[in-house]
Amino acid sequence: RGDVLSTAASPPEVADQFEATVVWMDDEAMLPGRPYLLKIGTRTVGASITEPKYKVNVNTLEHLAAKRLELNEIGVCNLSLDAAIAFDAYAENRDLGGFILIDRISNRTVAAGMLHFALRRSQNIHWQALDIDRAARAAQMGHGGKVVWLTGLSGAGKSTIANLVEKKLYAEGRHTYLLDGDNVRHGLNKDLGFTDEDRVENIRRVAEVAKLMADAGLIVLVSFISPFRAERRMARELMPEGDFIEVHIDTSLAEAERRDVKGLYAKARSGQLKNFTGIDSPYEAPENPEIRIDTQAMTPAQAAEAITTWLEAHP
Template sequence: MTDSTTQDVVYKTDTLIAEDIDTYLDLHQNKSLLRFITCGSVDDGKSTLIGRLLYDSKMIFEDQLAALEDDSRRVGTQGEDIDFALLVDGLAAEREQGITIDVAYRFFATEKRKFIVADTPGHEQYTRNMVTGASTADLAVILIDARKGVLPQTKRHSFLAHLIGIRHIVVAVNKMDLVDYDRDTFDKIVSDYREFAQEIGISEFTPIPISGFKGDNITKAPSENTPWYNGPSLIDHLETVELDTVAAQNRPFRMPVQWVNRPNLDFRGFSGLISDGQVTPGQQIRVVPSGKTSTVKSIVTMDGNLDQAVTGQSVTITLEDEIDCSRGDVIATADAPPESADQFESTIVWMSDEKLIPGRGYWLKLASQTVSATIAEPKYEIDVNTLEHLAAKALELNSIGVAEVTTDKPIVFEPYADSKQLGGFILIDKITNATVAAGMIHFSLRRAQNVHWQPTSITREDHSGMKNQKPAVLWFTGLSGSGKSTIANMVEKKLARMNRHTFLLDGDNIRHGLNKDLGFTEADRIENIRRVGEVAKLMADAGLIVITAFISPFRAERDMVRNMLPDGEFIEVHIDTPLKVAEERDVKGLYKKARSGELKNFTGIDSPYEEPDNPEIRIDTTAMTPEEAADLIISKVIP
């Protein structure tokens, strides 16, 4: 063969391969995608089932299969059998213990559909991981060990799947090979599950008898071991079930705005992911919460303009009119817009080791909106095993409760039952940026709709102008006995001599009136600071220089007050005194009582004090007198 002939053959072969790859990619690109989870109790066979699905759908490479066979022999699997769970249990701790801890995501495809499956942990202590996996799922496969029947964790995961809004439930009665494929055993389990499902509102589910280990009714049904079963195989059901995105396309159009796209002065578009419905050029829209209306001019994508966009597509929309619209707003159908409110009743799944503190500020993220929010004391906690409503002061790790949520400004929402995207939110700790909870909005509270901000004619600028001063809040924080009140009082006296308009809010004095109903628990301390912050804000609006003297031990609450005020008006003053020195100055005898156990929740003894990270002013009281400290503070505050 000549060189030219060889080159021609190679070129033709490469062309064929390229064409085959293109055909393969086109085929998969046009398939629908189903996201589902496997869940249930410990050792029900979730990981084994997913491994079997990957194996049967030919989604395992030869080197993976060889490694899997070696691993199976190492862990003691008998004969030629393969331990499919090892394909999914990726963490060392999972393989050592034979359990699932983390959420493992796997992709596979059949001729009809693509799938992303999440293998979620069965242990109760990893419930938060299960909720994470379920949050984006269209379907849940609830596995039940045929030998054990319906267990408490089976009920827990079923309840959570229903709570998260998963409409399609498959009850896979697994390990049928270990009960000799007995039909009565299967029927009894299905009957027990149906009784529980009706209690929690699951009206329909698909029961399938399977063996993940042996492969019965996984890809083909009925298997020769279950001639009495006349339903679909698991794969057949997964390939044909209706996707949630199909139902969402029939709802009114919604698109949370993620980004205002302004590459040049001639183009202004609004980019986002369509959460519900569909949109076309010429369609009338409304921007919420402003209520401004316009008409869709064009739908822009990287591949060109579209005549229509539907649920699940990321697009940029241009409008006929120049109206105000920014990140966090929602572009919606003009005649059926979503609501906006700042108070809601919600179900909250707590996912943090640190318990919920009622009244503490958290970041709430819903779609593209991020606002500050506080959670009230729970109305009740739900016992997932019995469905009882239990009294609760707070929520701890893996607890589920119902509580009122208040945001610092109205957000656009829909009930979670109608829209996961506009009804589901997460809570984020303001200090650590860790996600601490997932929430689902039920409805807005009526009072949130009836209370509106009343504009006044005299502005805060007018108030400060009349006093010829810039308003500020000097927030003194430090241990009891640090000298906060002494220095704050001296600062106010010196400012009064300078004809400045001031007001001093002292911790002890406030507790004689405004906050006399509060104790010294962590939740009460947070509410104490919240109230003081609101009062200080109103006084600053009146143009005053407000001086506060509070222990205010938690950074989160000090930051909460800072966020209430315009930039530059909150001045944190850390009266930095070592605990030993503060205790030596204990003129009130409080430390002595705390040390003896007479006084509970005392800061520095049995309740923590979180020092400011970057205060505007730090006063070392071991190095200067109160008068020197007051002069230093005034020199930094008054120009």
Template sequence: MRADDADAQVAAYLRQHETKGLLRFITCGSVDDGKSTLIGRLLHDTKRLFDDQLRALEADSRRHGTQGDAIDFALLVDGLAAEREQGITIDVAYRYFDTDARKFIVADCPGHEQYTRNMATGASTADVAVVLVDARKGVLAQTRRHSYIVSLLGIRHVLLAVNKMDLVGYDQAVFDAIVASYGDLAAQLGIAQVQAVPLSALQGDNMTSASAATPWYPGPSLLGWLETVEVAPPPRQDGFRLPVQWVNRPHQDFRGFAGTVAAGVVAVGDEVVVLPSGRRSTVARIVTADGDLAEAGEGRAITLALSDEVDASRGDVIAAAGDPPEVADQFAAHLLWMGDERLLPGRPYLLQVGARTVGASVTEIKHKVDVNTQEHLAAKHLELNEVAYCNLHLDQPIAFEPYARNHALGGFILVDRQSNATVAAGTLDFALRRAGNIHWQHLDVDKAARARIKHQQPRCLWFTGLSGAGKSTIANLVEKKLLAMGQHTYLLDGDNIRHGLNKDLGFTDEDRVENIRRVAEVARLMTDAGLIVLVSFISPFRAERDMARSLFAPGEFLEVFVDTPLAVAEARDVKGLYAKARRGELRNFTGIDSPYEAPEAPELRLDTGVEAPARLADQVVAALGLG
């Protein structure tokens, strides 16, 4: 062969591998269904292991393996020491391999229920799900749970891998029964495309080619299906959508908006709208690393330069002016709770959708879902790995589309405000219509005018501490001193409020969150009226006190920690509540069987063990700069 011909063949081979498609898929199912073994076998049988990797696998199999002298393919994927010791998958393990037909990225997801959140992470970017079922056990609870998450995250193609067929004698009746059972589940979940394959990942049956052990099975091998499954979404007629990831300003003569096109096509000269502001302009340039383009379509990373100086920033959406997405601040949404601490309606979180971050809270749990039966169950809170249908409220409107239509504008996560940990993943379903119909009404008389006529600065004094700490006593003294100084005040006391506004609330964690949310909103209205409002509530949770603070202008909210040790507060026990709690007659009592989270950086800390209430009240008045 001539050198030129050889070079041409090499070049053609490289071009073929540069242009072949990429498929992302996950393996999921119940524990010990053989997910790691399946991936290890795929890597081995597709000749994607180097000699040193194979030697290391053989050595690891002798040391950690479960197959005697044979290779334990699961060890290729179970990389954590804890995984090898226990023989389970804990974290999501990603592996890359390719064949002549396709490139693959596979995520091996853990099967244990406690690691369901890790499985959701792996599924969030997948095109295909390989759901494994142990032929001896059939469809289990975790199979149903993972399949529900697969459907929730919009994965349209599922391969049902009925594994360990060698342990049931390759019995077709066993295979058919499992396929029928999973077919019923898939129909309930709306998974329309399911391909079932009888496998033995350990023995290699139907992994990369047809197995003689299953002559009754006429379908594709697992690898054959992965190489040929068509995962391109059906053609959409959506208008152009560009979530802004970055404002590109390299010099004073250029300002562009960078991002990846989430839907549609944009061309130079097109009219676009920036959301949620609603400002309009036209596209002047479409800039890429390879030069300017006349037009760009879905999946292309671009920078848009507009004809007008419009205000757009990270998290905004630039869309076709003639077909824009909706803008709303209240939604119905599906939610998978991933936090170790339970979800409480009303508690403030951060919601991230694309590049936009806004404040959010779950206002109502419509129902949670029993993943075994798909039954809708009433719930007041969510525990780790539970899924539910909820109502969400955001503190700012966002541009969105239902997740089923646009993953980029409809998928979100919730983030804990204090730890910055991701505590939930979800999908937006539709906007609650009332959200778009409610607008701020302009009022000519504002807070500043109301404060001027009272000759004072509005403030919120938030007294927090254990029951019996002395909050109400000190707050009452402070109000008397302020009244004597001619100040206009109002005292909101926890017990008094529960006789009226909050008389429908109990003392569960969920009710405590709602208790504080309501009184915080009332306190905000009172400061808007120009008053100095004193709030005396146990308010045991930092998250709700932080939420209350967020409602006020900087410097307007003063957290006053009435710091009294539990033993001292209990010794006072003016109302006899601690004694009842100790006897088990009073449930969810702060300090006994419900926690109190002390403030970390209050504006004032009052030590009732050192100073008398009157002296402490003087300290509060002094903090207001009034004497």
């Protein structure tokens, strides 16, 4: 299922990056970089959409600048797939050129689209075979790489707990690295703000970096609010089964506001800080995390001990 038979004289093209017209059909806006499923013919693959090149005014056909697509809007975007597919341009073959996009969590059809052409870079970039692999690095390190992803509201205690966990692992001779949300925004993600689109891209970049570090054999602690389930799921799917550990640093919004160590909640409540998670931007709590830490019932030291104990029990 998903394969394509063709004549030898006229085979379809094969690629994993495209320009396409997208018709958005969901009440929830399209967010660039968010992972979706793309179904084309009988093939289903993972897909993400870049920021629209433009959206089309359906009355005048004028091309308008856009950061996202809302319900019933039409735009031209680039698509990136996680696997190459056989295709034809929609103008030549509707069966191999038309597609739908599906929300990975709700399974809703969120968009329909038409492929225009493959991007040239999809034909010019190939995987390079390497002799030193993940298993060899793990053997040298004395342990395999993992990603321990701490998510929770601002003020929940993620950074404090992650720092304590790293100290305990380091003392045990483990090779670690801590990616902290604020620290990463000083460099890798300094160009990003706090809109929903920027939050999606923030997590996409960090997930890819964490994957590379884990592949090198490190235990990577990621301390990010990471408010959306879709992006946390995307980060999980980058890793081999069992090597992504989601830790919900759980505290109530009222308690997080009471702590307000950085004064951010006060700014958000007064209107000085827009798109703040928990106030005017949603936080989607994990449904089935590997570890849940209630910071209103546990001290940071107890939380760190609980996480390291779990890691020792699940090597």
